[in-house]
Amino acid sequence: MSEYKAPVRDMRFVLHELLNIDEHYAALGLEDVNAELIDAFLEEGAKFAANELAPLNRSGDEEGCGFDNGVVTTPKGFKEAYAKYVEGGWPAMGGDVDFGGQGLPSSAGIAISEMIGTANWSWSMYPGLSHGAVATIETHGTPEQKDTYLPKLISGEWTGTMCLTEPHCGSDLGILKSKAEPQADGSYAISGTKIFISAGEHDMAENIIHIVLARLPGAPEGTKGISLFIVPKFHVNADGSLGERNAVACGSIEHKMGIKASATCVMNFDGAKGYLIGPENRGLNAMFTFMNFARLGTAVQGVAHAEAGFQGGLRYARERLAMRALSGPKNPNGPADPIIVHPDVRRMLLTAKAFAEGGRALVYLISQLGDIVQKSSSDEDRKQADGLMALLTPIAKAFLTEAGLEAANHGVQIYGGHGFIREWGMEQNVRDARISTLYEGTTGIQALDLLGRKVLQTRGEALRPWTKRIHKFCEANAENADLKEFVEPLVRLNKEWGDMTMAIGMQAMQNPEYVGAASVDYLMYSGYVTLGYLWAEMAAVAQKKLAEGAADADFYKAKVATAQFYFKRILPRTAGHKGCLEGGLDCLMALDEEHFAF
Numbered sequence: 001m002s003e004y005k006a007p008v009r010d011m012r013f014v015l016h017e018l019l020n021i022d023e024h025y026a027a028l029g030l031e032d033v034n035a036e037l038i039d040a041f042l043e044e045g046a047k048f049a050a051n052e053l054a055p056l057n058r059s060g061d062e063e064g065c066g067f068d069n070g071v072v073t074t075p076k077g078f079k080e081a082y083a084k085y086v087e088g089g090w091p092a093m094g095g096d097v098d099f100g101g102q103g104l105p106s107s108a109g110i111a112i113s114e115m116i117g118t119a120n121w122s123w124s125m126y127p128g129l130s131h132g133a134v135a136t137i138e139t140h141g142t143p144e145q146k147d148t149y150l151p152k153l154i155s156g157e158w159t160g161t162m163c164l165t166e167p168h169c170g171s172d173l174g175i176l177k178s179k180a181e182p183q184a185d186g187s188y189a190i191s192g193t194k195i196f197i198s199a200g201e202h203d204m205a206e207n208i209i210h211i212v213l214a215r216l217p218g219a220p221e222g223t224k225g226i227s228l229f230i231v232p233k234f235h236v237n238a239d240g241s242l243g244e245r246n247a248v249a250c251g252s253i254e255h256k257m258g259i260k261a262s263a264t265c266v267m268n269f270d271g272a273k274g275y276l277i278g279p280e281n282r283g284l285n286a287m288f289t290f291m292n293f294a295r296l297g298t299a300v301q302g303v304a305h306a307e308a309g310f311q312g313g314l315r316y317a318r319e320r321l322a323m324r325a326l327s328g329p330k331n332p333n334g335p336a337d338p339i340i341v342h343p344d345v346r347r348m349l350l351t352a353k354a355f356a357e358g359g360r361a362l363v364y365l366i367s368q369l370g371d372i373v374q375k376s377s378s379d380e381d382r383k384q385a386d387g388l389m390a391l392l393t394p395i396a397k398a399f400l401t402e403a404g405l406e407a408a409n410h411g412v413q414i415y416g417g418h419g420f421i422r423e424w425g426m427e428q429n430v431r432d433a434r435i436s437t438l439y440e441g442t443t444g445i446q447a448l449d450l451l452g453r454k455v456l457q458t459r460g461e462a463l464r465p466w467t468k469r470i471h472k473f474c475e476a477n478a479e480n481a482d483l484k485e486f487v488e489p490l491v492r493l494n495k496e497w498g499d500m501t502m503a504i505g506m507q508a509m510q511n512p513e514y515v516g517a518a519s520v521d522y523l524m525y526s527g528y529v530t531l532g533y534l535w536a537e538m539a540a541v542a543q544k545k546l547a548e549g550a551a552d553a554d555f556y557k558a559k560v561a562t563a564q565f566y567f568k569r570i571l572p573r574t575a576g577h578k579g580c581l582e583g584g585l586d587c588l589m590a591l592d593e594e595h596f597a598f
Helices: 008-018 021-027 035-063 078-087 110-119 121-140 143-155 283-319 343-375 379-420 426-437 443-456 464-476 481-510 513-547 553-570 573-582
Strands: 066-068 071-073 158-163 179-182 188-198 207-214 227-232 234-236 242-245 248-253 264-276
Touching: 008 021, 008 035, 008 110, 008 343, 008 513, 008 553, 021 035, 021 343, 035 078, 035 110, 035 121, 035 426, 066 248, 071 248, 078 121, 110 121, 110 283, 110 343, 121 143, 121 158, 121 188, 121 207, 121 227, 121 283, 143 158, 143 207, 143 227, 158 188, 158 283, 179 264, 188 207, 188 227, 207 264, 207 283, 227 234, 227 283, 283 343, 283 379, 283 426, 343 379, 343 513, 343 553, 379 426, 379 443, 379 464, 379 513, 443 481, 443 513, 464 481, 464 513, 481 513, 481 553, 481 573, 513 553, 513 573
Parallel strands: 158 207
Antiparallel strands: 066 071, 179 188, 188 264, 207 227, 227 264, 234 242, 248 264
């Protein structure tokens, strides 16, 4: 979408009015971080996204990346925009101050990530994974590794990758084959092929730091025998300068349905020199630092595509004239009415708006929990925030990307036949959105993580703090007549969520396959209820502001109206998912494998 205007007002609403970010920072002892600073970031970030990145979105998609004998070139303008990004200090926002970063909490940059991603998702993927590489090295690296890699990664002069997937294995990392042979100098020779590596090779930064999973000789089979390594594209000399090229090369780039301006690479490691990060055979544990960061980033992608679908659809719906309103002309001086008057067009616009704004609230909340995990001095607060993040991350990643894809499709539908035409940008939004439900763990994988690992393995303990939070909100507003239309459905669904979880657990004890049968519907149900709670919270804030006579009355009225739409037209989808859950396992397994084909 070449036209993009960052929804700064709504971002401020979520950060300041819903999440009370000033109080949050004060509680963490971050005196230098306040609303004024955040607002300054939002204004500058909005300018960069609209002026530098959005104009490159369609052209980058049309041109794609070039590949010539291992050399990858990004589309025209990408490299120059990245130089401006680095010059502006954007990559360093959350970095450790000891290594040149600004030391800001993750929530200070979440809106910037959303802006950049909505303006140009392909471009955003080049710096995007660097943050995960930084977090992994900060958490698990040795002092020497931190000194060697963090300053340039944090500044953005170098970028990072995550190298997990191999040709024979996707999400099943237990069967990966890449090898790491110990060397006399304490390094390791890394050999193997990794696929689907975003930004594995490009021309935007002078060095690329690969974070690679591989097996040591004699390592246990399965996930318990995987180690993690740092493998730079260019060796780094003792003085920090770049040395010779390492034995890692891009074998090809993928020809993809979408995100065509993002280089998705096949990377060949041919005895490349690498360095162990974290303990031997505990690489997957260390890599989860990276993976959880990437999953939250993908949740942001869901919000981005919903916002793009909404903005593009709204712009067109206001201008396009077609037919008359069923209740009579609304544009009597024109040949037809603008299509925004038609109820079905409004349904699609409001669905995209509800998913974008509700999703924004969820990912910003998770980033706020991340602040507590990283910055709080209280062990108990960190533990609680970490537990809630663990529960909400698979919901955010899977539900929001499914919702973002739906909203992107609505964007095409609003345009009618024109939506299928490339010039309008809506079909690109759909193509770019499609990958979000696949990478960093498919919707099915995230659903198994949520239901199997997070909920059932903890006997529901991981879910309880969240449902208790919803219960407390409903209890506190039980006598509020203005919130009755939100509180009553939430009370019912919150109880139903717990009862349903218990029933699934009982059935899974009889047959563990039931977890797989129930998981996706359970996740989607969880997502709809979670967004319902956040919409109820936002409606409560908006109603309070209206009662106080706030100046921006139209904004708050729109909030309440969108919350009402969500509760009346989207939240009822939970009944369908509950019905599917009750459909059970047998109907999935009754057909013999050989009878699928005919």
